[in-house]
Amino acid sequence: MYRFAHLSDCHLGAQKQAMLQELEGKAFRMAIDDALDNDIDFMIIAGDLFHSNLPNMKTVKMATRELRRVRDEGIPVYVNYGSHDYSPSHTSMIDILESAGLIENVVRPVPGRKLGLEFTEDETTGARITGLSGRSRNLEKDYYMMLDREALEVEEGFKIFVFHSAITQFKTEEIADAESIDLNLFPRGFDYYAGGHVHKRSTHNEDGYGCMVFPGALFGSYARDLEDTARGEMRGYYLVDFNETLRGLEFREIMPAGFEYIEVDVDGITAREAMRKIESCIAEHDVRGRVVMLRIRGGLSSGKTSEIDSGVIRRILRDRGALTVNINRHGIRPPEIEKVRVSETEIPRIEEKILREKLAGLGVKNMKLKSASGLKMASEVLKRIRNEKREGETREDYEQRIIEDALEVLGLEIEGGDGA
Known part of the structure; x- marks a missing residue:
């Protein structure tokens, strides 16, 4: 019998508040401790080990220290990119840690007419692992569309498919609008599907597919994750037992506070x-x-x-x-503001008051504009401006007509017109 640990969405470096940073790191250390205590043969982290592809050095130092503990026990750590730590140019911290021999990225494309994937074989257990990375805005969907599923399905042995995407058929009401991948785009016949990206844990069994598992966020990267935890959502990872087939699945709760x-x-x-x-x-x-x-x-x-x-x-x-x-x-x-209802008979009086106040504030020498006749003239201009566009009238003709009407009221003519 063999055993592996399945974690996802650690989002190391997500928290900005000092105490939450400490608890985020503590949750990762507790998960490593618990997995090592349970004699795992390997570990899978299904995306978003970090909250960004180049996290701060304090976060990197902590993660490196913990992953070195796993490596020093002779236990491989298999990963894929998540939508947060993805880098198309391979400049992610994931790539740096892989270069240092602390983790291994199991997403290994094979160029061709269809997208092929190489398998990584675990030396101790013989498990064959492959998968696809997650990308922001669900761009990994293109990979699934091009995937050579038949080649993956005929491969023999205990097979694990690692992915970092929501699955359309498994979406809950809470994430109904989230981007997702249709289940039919996944290769069939794998023994275990190690999922990430969805921050709430769930397991699914569908005909033609093996067990599909989302451990959920290990601690939580957003306030809504922490609120879900406070309301009873369990956080942690899965221990998976297998030989030729899947033999057992156990969720291990990790609560740093x-x-x-x-x-x-x-x-x-x-x-x-x-x-x-x-x-x-x-x-x-x-x-x-x-x-x-x-x-x-x-x-x-x-x-x-x-x-x-x-x-x-x-x-x-x-x-x-x-x-x-x-x-x-x-x-x-805030308290609702009571709406003031104005009857049609009050509108002219209100307009007159506003016009009177505006005319009084004009810095003009012509006092006629500030008199009763000026008020009457302004009211008439306003009335003319309100005239609606006539049927069949172009916008240019309409604007010209309004201007001419307003100038007529003011006793002016258009510059350059007849009699100018």
């Missing part, structure tokens, strides 16, 4: 009442040593959204022992 989800509905109350309600809700939760994900939503009845002071809320939570705090306030809506 506790998470707490708090949601407060402020709909229909004032901003001051909202602050009091938020403080009351916080008091009901034990946040000591936890990453707190706070979501505030609802429409305020009065007050300003700025009166819900994130700084004060964050300070309260930290004083209560929270490791770090993320506040999602995108769902807060």
Whole structure:
């Protein structure tokens, strides 16, 4: 019996806040520790080991140290590019680590009329591994369209296909609009399909295909990932047992810290009442040593959204022992502004008032324009300008007619016209 670890979407370097950076690295170390403790023969990281193709050096140093531990145990680490660490020019940190002998990229295209793929054979287990990389904006779809599936399907042995894409038939409502690859574009007959890119874990079994597995994000690269974790989404990786066929699948949970989800509905109350309600809700939760994900939503009845002071809320939570705090306030809506209805009979009076104010502010010597006759003249110009375009009238003719009408009201003529 053999065993391998299947990780994906580590997104090392994604977090910018110091505490979350520490937890991101801790999750990776914990996964390596757990995999080594479970006597794996090799490891697969199905894309997005890093959050960018050239991450910061602190992140690289940490990842290198952990991957060296795996290599020193004589355990190969097989990878593909994810959509974040992909580089068409092979200048990704993935390529640098491969040059250093710490990992091996199993995506090895064979040029031809169709896109062929070489297999990488694991020396210890004989498992045959190949796959395709992920690319931003789902550009890897072109590779799947060109893929020589027949050549891959006739290959013998325990076969693993590594990929980094959502699959159309497996999309949930949450990612319904996400780019994806149709299942029919995948080669059939592999024993295991090691997936990445989708940040929630799932397993699928379809006729003609082996087990298709998404471990989900190891820690999470975005606030929504951390919020999902706080709401109960398990994070970790899979241990896979096999010999000639797949024998077992076990999800190993990796939690570098506790998470707490708090949601407060402020709909229909004032901003001051909202602050009091938020403080009351916080008091009901034990946040000591936890990453707190706070979501505030609802429409305020009065007050300003700025009166819900994130700084004060964050300070309260930290004083209560929270490791770090993320506040999602995108769902807060300001009080609705009552619409002022204006009847048709009021419109001329309102226009007259506005024109009077504008004419009074004109810096002109001709006082006639500021008088009652000037007001009447301005009103008539406005009326002429409102005339709609006539049926069959060109745009140029329409504009010329409006100009001439306005000049007529003002007692002027077009320069260069008759009598000028």
